[in-house]
Amino acid sequence: MSTRAILLVDHGSRRAEANAVLDEVAALLRRRVPERIVRVAHMELAPPSVAEGIEACVAAGAREIVVHPYFLAPGSHGARDVPALVAAAARRHPAVSIRVSAPLGAHEGLVDAILARVEEA
Numbered sequence: 001m002s003t004r005a006i007l008l009v010d011h012g013s014r015r016a017e018a019n020a021v022l023d024e025v026a027a028l029l030r031r032r033v034p035e036r037i038v039r040v041a042h043m044e045l046a047p048p049s050v051a052e053g054i055e056a057c058v059a060a061g062a063r064e065i066v067v068h069p070y071f072l073a074p075g076s077h078g079a080r081d082v083p084a085l086v087a088a089a090a091r092r093h094p095a096v097s098i099r100v101s102a103p104l105g106a107h108e109g110l111v112d113a114i115l116a117r118v119e120e121a
Contacts, residue, residue: 003061003062003063003064004035004036004037004062004063004064004065004066005036005037005038005039005057005060005062005064005065005066006029006033006036006037006038006039006065006066006068007038007039007040007041007050007053007054007057007065007066007067007068008022008025008026008029008038008039008040008041008068008070009040009041009042009043009050009053009067009068009069009070009082009085010022010040010042010043010069010070010071011042011043011044011045011071011077012042012043012044012045012046013042013045013046014045014046016046019042019046022040022042022070023040025040025070026038026039026040037057037060037061037062039053039056039057039060040053041053041054043077043081043082043085049085050067050082050085050086050089051085051088051089051092053067054067054086054089054090054092054093054098055089055092058093058096062096063095063096063097064096064097064098065096065097065098065099066098066099066100066101067082067086067098067099067100067101068100068101068103069082069100069101069102069103070103070104071103071104072103072104072105072110073103073105074102074103074105078102078103082100083100086098086100
């Protein structure tokens with residue numbers, strides 16, 4: 001059993017199809033890193049919450065969790081809101097290492113994704 005987890009966090013939406021995108025990304029990530037626990041959470045508007053996502057990782061055996069804010073830019077959600085939600089939830093698990101990564105930002109892989117979408121248009 002893996003003790004390392006990735007928790008993907010987005011804003012959350014009232015539209016189920018919007019929330020399903022994060023589930024699809026998580027499925028792709030699981031295929032790429034099958035040795036890791038991968039879970040999703042939404043900041044608001046839809047379950048699971050960030051606290052519930054962290055609980056799910058811990059229940060699956062995680063001793064180390066990296067929370068990834070699934071946002072393009074380092075705005076308020078990625079820089080302030082997600083870290084605050086993570087810090088509050090992390091207090092319940094002092095024996096678990098929980099860190100927050102940077103959002104997607106300007107990354108070479110995103111350029112590849114943009115070019116692929118442009119070619120598909």
